[in-house]
Amino acid sequence: MRFDSLEFLVFLGVVLVLERCIRGGTGRKLLLLIASYAFYASWSPPFVILLVFSTVLDYTVGRWMGSVEHRGKRRLLLLLSLAGNLGVLAFFKYGGMFHDIAGLVPALNLETAFPRRDDLIIPLGISFYTFQTLSYTIDVYRKRIEPCRSLLDFSIFVTFFPQLIAGPVMRAGKLLPQIRANQYATNQQIRSGVELFLLGLIKKVVVADNLALLVDACWSAPETYSSGALVLAVFAFMGQIYCDFSGYSTMARGLGRVFGFELPRNFNYPLLARNPVESLTGWHITMSQWFRDYVYLPVVGVRAGPTRRSLGMLLTWGLFGLWHGGTWAFLVWGLFNGARIVLYRLTRKRLAPWREQPVWSIAGRIVTPVVFSVGCILFRSPDLQTVGLFLSRMLRWQFEGETVSLGWLAALAGLLAIHAASKQWYREDLMDRLSPRGRIALVAGSTILLSVFAGTDKPFIYFQF
Amino acid sequence: MHDPPPSEKPPPRKPRWTPLGWLLAGIAFAFAPAVLVELTIAQQDTFWEEFSGIPDGQAEQITDAHRALRFEANLRQNTAASVILMGNSVVASNVARRDIAKDCCEKPTKVIKAAVTRLTMLETAMLGPTLTELKPDLVVLSMNRWDAAGTDGWEGVRFYDPGVAWRLSNSSEILHHRSAHLLGVLGHWFLLFRHRLALLDIFGDKTGLPLGEMIHTTSDQPWTGEEVQELQLPTIETRALRDLSRQLSAAGARLLVFSAPTRELLLQPPPGQPPHPALEFQAKLEQHLTQAAREEGFLFVPHRSFNKIELDMLQDSIHLRKEGRRHLSTQLSAMVRRALEADDETWSRAVAAQ
Numbered sequence: 001m002r003f004d005s006l007e008f009l010v011f012l013g014v015v016l017v018l019e020r021c022i023r024g025g026t027g028r029k030l031l032l033l034i035a036s037y038a039f040y041a042s043w044s045p046p047f048v049i050l051l052v053f054s055t056v057l058d059y060t061v062g063r064w065m066g067s068v069e070h071r072g073k074r075r076l077l078l079l080l081s082l083a084g085n086l087g088v089l090a091f092f093k094y095g096g097m098f099h100d101i102a103g104l105v106p107a108l109n110l111e112t113a114f115p116r117r118d119d120l121i122i123p124l125g126i127s128f129y130t131f132q133t134l135s136y137t138i139d140v141y142r143k144r145i146e147p148c149r150s151l152l153d154f155s156i157f158v159t160f161f162p163q164l165i166a167g168p169v170m171r172a173g174k175l176l177p178q179i180r181a182n183q184y185a186t187n188q189q190i191r192s193g194v195e196l197f198l199l200g201l202i203k204k205v206v207v208a209d210n211l212a213l214l215v216d217a218c219w220s221a222p223e224t225y226s227s228g229a230l231v232l233a234v235f236a237f238m239g240q241i242y243c244d245f246s247g248y249s250t251m252a253r254g255l256g257r258v259f260g261f262e263l264p265r266n267f268n269y270p271l272l273a274r275n276p277v278e279s280l281t282g283w284h285i286t287m288s289q290w291f292r293d294y295v296y297l298p299v300v301g302v303r304a305g306p307t308r309r310s311l312g313m314l315l316t317w318g319l320f321g322l323w324h325g326g327t328w329a330f331l332v333w334g335l336f337n338g339a340r341i342v343l344y345r346l347t348r349k350r351l352a353p354w355r356e357q358p359v360w361s362i363a364g365r366i367v368t369p370v371v372f373s374v375g376c377i378l379f380r381s382p383d384l385q386t387v388g389l390f391l392s393r394m395l396r397w398q399f400e401g402e403t404v405s406l407g408w409l410a411a412l413a414g415l416l417a418i419h420a421a422s423k424q425w426y427r428e429d430l431m432d433r434l435s436p437r438g439r440i441a442l443v444a445g446s447t448i449l450l451s452v453f454a455g456t457d458k459p460f461i462y463f464q465f
Numbered sequence: 466m467h468d469p470p471p472s473e474k475p476p477p478r479k480p481r482w483t484p485l486g487w488l489l490a491g492i493a494f495a496f497a498p499a500v501l502v503e504l505t506i507a508q509q510d511t512f513w514e515e516f517s518g519i520p521d522g523q524a525e526q527i528t529d530a531h532r533a534l535r536f537e538a539n540l541r542q543n544t545a546a547s548v549i550l551m552g553n554s555v556v557a558s559n560v561a562r563r564d565i566a567k568d569c570c571e572k573p574t575k576v577i578k579a580a581v582t583r584l585t586m587l588e589t590a591m592l593g594p595t596l597t598e599l600k601p602d603l604v605v606l607s608m609n610r611w612d613a614a615g616t617d618g619w620e621g622v623r624f625y626d627p628g629v630a631w632r633l634s635n636s637s638e639i640l641h642h643r644s645a646h647l648l649g650v651l652g653h654w655f656l657l658f659r660h661r662l663a664l665l666d667i668f669g670d671k672t673g674l675p676l677g678e679m680i681h682t683t684s685d686q687p688w689t690g691e692e693v694q695e696l697q698l699p700t701i702e703t704r705a706l707r708d709l710s711r712q713l714s715a716a717g718a719r720l721l722v723f724s725a726p727t728r729e730l731l732l733q734p735p736p737g738q739p740p741h742p743a744l745e746f747q748a749k750l751e752q753h754l755t756q757a758a759r760e761e762g763f764l765f766v767p768h769r770s771f772n773k774i775e776l777d778m779l780q781d782s783i784h785l786r787k788e789g790r791r792h793l794s795t796q797l798s799a800m801v802r803r804a805l806e807a808d809d810e811t812w813s814r815a816v817a818a819q
Contacts, residue, residue, distance in 0.1 A: 187483075187484060436482035441491070441494075443487065443488055444491040445495075
């Protein structure tokens, strides 16, 4: 059941009506939990077991840790949680990669120990909810939060359906208090929630799915397209993946608000960034913060020198790349982004006098997305050969081959202009400022836009991670 | 002097809009034009061109969707029919009802030809309850590749029986198709609006067709057989066939399904060239239908059984010339005769032996 399906809208309507009918805290919480499990089970009922396993493991470990002061025992419990969660994740998500690596050294005969890629189904959203529950256990271990006493509250924290499949990755310190408070959404929250949901839906269905037409065509046979077409396809993919994932996150935030929950922003205009740090920290914010807090800082420390910080950054981004999937292309993508930040930081002081110049800001706004687009080629391509083919055809600037309509260029320019304007003026309060008639017009306009320009009915890209 | 008494009635309150209210109102405003257009198109649609099979032998042209619906009403009027020839344009043009009525039995037998252009298997299954009311002895149905693996889905059905629909599909599938239909309608509306002048300029004067129909009209592309590899049986259409068979069986009627020869099935490939993909498709389909026939108790006649039909007897890819029509009807009437004459035991043996 995807957010952009009619089934989901019916499901949402039923849950909202039931939520409003129920009076009493526990009943509402139970409804949210049942709805969340039903939502997940609509994809694959057997994998609900993994969700239950993760919930029970971390709830038990958290409670146990709360009752133990001995540092060694607490560490042992943390290791138990890490092994349980990461073990399941590694089996389902990286089993294929281990199989490939084992195949590189046939003498060891380890290939049969790991499942082949084709034999595995990656449970939907496993890396999202695994990382969310891990953050809880680590925070309890660090004594930053109190262990959750209610299994019901903790289960909702793990499974809350608006953000279960593809984030935003929540921290227990932010979400658990909202679950405990168990408050219904105010009218203002509902207004703004509907607005965000419609906005996210338009990003996904109208923009991302339509850009996918160009992207899929060019990536299916890059050798047949001219360089200009491939350049356009790369920028179209930037738009597609941004609107796909940020559209999902925006819908998730909207749904959260409709149920009275505040979920954090996951994107901060990364395509309009002036430098790599702005660009990468504005993309999938909750996950990059997760890697900062639970990988980078523990590895590097606060007072580390530049070399250690650089290596730590490369390690963190390498792992972040692998988080997307066990392929070499994702690893290279992660290291490429890590290298961008390292290079930027190392040259930042030397280039400081230049940074005051207006031309620097303009150049930064052009160069940053162009470099980001190279990462997009790594991200979209199924293997490194395709990356090489794409880059070589683009750099040689060949006019031979199929071209694409210049309408695509106009569409991309238009979308960029809307995006820039929204950064300047849009404050997510349109519904609040409009009269009821204005709201009706906005809903009607959005519905027509969604119906008429509905694209190719593609699944969300980040569901595979 | 007294002050005037204060008004007892409070000032009228402005109606308040709840979030649900403005949300539903917005969606209703968005879809209202689409629904209006759908209704208008339904009144004017001339998509369904052909109708034959009135019992007295007079053919009638269907000029709108309402006449297609009358098809069902006509079926209801034809009580006590012994044989009903069902199907789409293959049956409509290739099967001669009179020949079958004349040859199939010794005694006078009422044979109805109830064929509608582009009649899908889903629609045929929807007609199941009507067919069983007629208490026929035998229903003869044509089934070719487009009947077994069509792409119309639920959004194209003209006869809708919720009971049959829910037996054939799950809620998710039905909802998906119905919503796709609704969104498609809205798309048509928008397309009409955007291209109204160009469409009128190109087609309007020449054809005199309503605008809505032009949008609905589809063009037939040559079939290259790409779906052969993707064909996953059973399809919803073959499930519909099984459902129809069960409905008829419960009413005591027999079902005879046949695959008519088409140009792509009869075509000999040039030396060294692979056969047309339709043959591979047909082989898979006929194997599946034979299995279904054994399990459900109906008789399936593969296209090779019509061995007298040759390539030059076809006037296009599916429609037969006069001679071909005569051969098909003669062979079919022999099969109908055997089906009608067979007692239950013989019929069961024939079903099991196929």
